[in-house]
Each structure stands twice: as C-alpha cells, then as structure tokens.
Amino acid sequence: MQGNKVRLEERAQVLSGKLKDPYDGYGKILSTANTFPTRIFWLVGDYGKTDFNIAIETPEIGKLICDLGENSSIGIHPSYRSNSELALLKKEMGRMEKVTKRKTLTSRQHFLKLRFPETYHALLKNDLIEDFTMGFADQIGFRNGTARSFPWFDLSINERTDLLIRPFAYMDGSLNEYLKLSTDEAKKSIEKLFLEVEKYGGDFIFIWHNETITDHGIWKGWSSVLDFTLSLKKK
DSSP: OOOOHHHHHHHHHHHTTSSOOTTOOHHHHHHHHTTSOOEEEEEOSOOOSSOOOOOTTSHHHHHHHHHHTTTSEEEEEOOGGGGTSTHHHHHHHHHHHHHHOSOOOEEOOGGGOOOTTHHHHHHHHTTOOEEOOOSOSSSOSOTTSOSSOEEEEETTTTEEEEEEEOOOSEEHHIIIIISOOOHHHHHHHHHHHHHHHHHHOSOOOEEOOTTTTSOOGGGTTTHHHHHHHHHHHHO
8 A cells, every 4th residue: 555566576475475474583482482481472352453463263373372382471462452441351361262272361561551550450350460561662671660570559459469560671662663773782782781680680571573583674683682682691
C-alpha cells in the first residue's frame, strides 16, 4: 500500500520460497535458550489496530511455540486492548494454554502499557505470578529505581500481593529507535548498566524482539549487541 518496491519484491520472494524470511530470528532464540534463562512472551490477542500478530491457532505457530517452550518459559503478551477490556486477558490466556498444554504464569504488557492498579489487578485475578513490564520504552535504566525483583504492594487495599514485578534494565527499541544509538554506543550503555547491577545486586533483565535480532533493515548489525549482552552475563 505504501508502494515500497523493495519490500514488495522481498515479500514476493519469501512467499514463493525463494528467500528465507528475513525476520525469522527463532533459530537464534532457540540457541540462546540452550545457554541462558530465556522467557518468551507471545502476543495472542485478536488482530487489530495495535495488535499485529499471526493467529495462535495457525498450526505452524502452535508448533513453533511448543518448540520454543522446550528450553524456555512461555508467557503471555496481553493485547493492547486487554488493558481497557480486562475480560480479554482470560480469553487470551485460554488460547495460550490450549496450545502449550500448561498453565501460563508470566506476562509482559504490549507496548509496556500499565494502568494502575487495573492492569495488576487483572493479572492477579487470572493467577499470573510474574510481570516483566516495569521499564522504560524511550530510555534505559530502572523505572522504579531498582533492578531487584519485588512483590507488588497494592496501595488500594494496603496489602502486599503475590505478583512478582521483574524490572528490566533496557529494551532493544529504546537503544535504536528512541535514543538513536550506534551499536558501539549501545554496547557501552549496556555495560554501564550491567556493572551497576553487578555492584548493587539484582537481576540484569533485558528485552529483545524476534525481528530485532535478525540483522535486517534498521536492525542490521544489532544481533552483535545481544551477543555482547550475553557475553557480559557469562563473566
């Protein structure tokens, strides 16, 4: 629709089998999960204006999720709409559990959207025990001032809950799309964050997307940044 002839030709070659899907980064995810604790969050909402996922009922997608789940934890990526239509979360979790044949326990919100306290109330109502949304989209660092995981304290009822918040230090899009860092600049920023976490304790959690590790388009060369991060955790 945008008249991008290069992308149209690329898509035609992929659909005809002449070219491997340039956004298929699942092989790298599988190899990473063999060495590092990896959690995968899958978007299973209805396709719409803010949710651009392939239906989980597609046999190939279901098999891919199960394959990835052999060495990694599969969580849910609740749809953007589920933050305002809370009943959707239960529906989406049902879809996920039908494919994985196991209870879904972890989540990360689409676009990092949080509505306090409604989002966390919905997670607790659906028996989710961990959430990985606590972080910035346009910056790196610690949104709640710590890298330590902590149980969410619900101020509306003045009680500690069973929902464990897992803050992340950086996200791939923050480095490239928002901060416009080069890969070398990104590595320096990541190492600084890592050393802070190592010094004061906590979990060095970071978020990547399947298309950003494929070295394609605006992400050319960025898989090396993920590899650099993983090398820090080996030291």
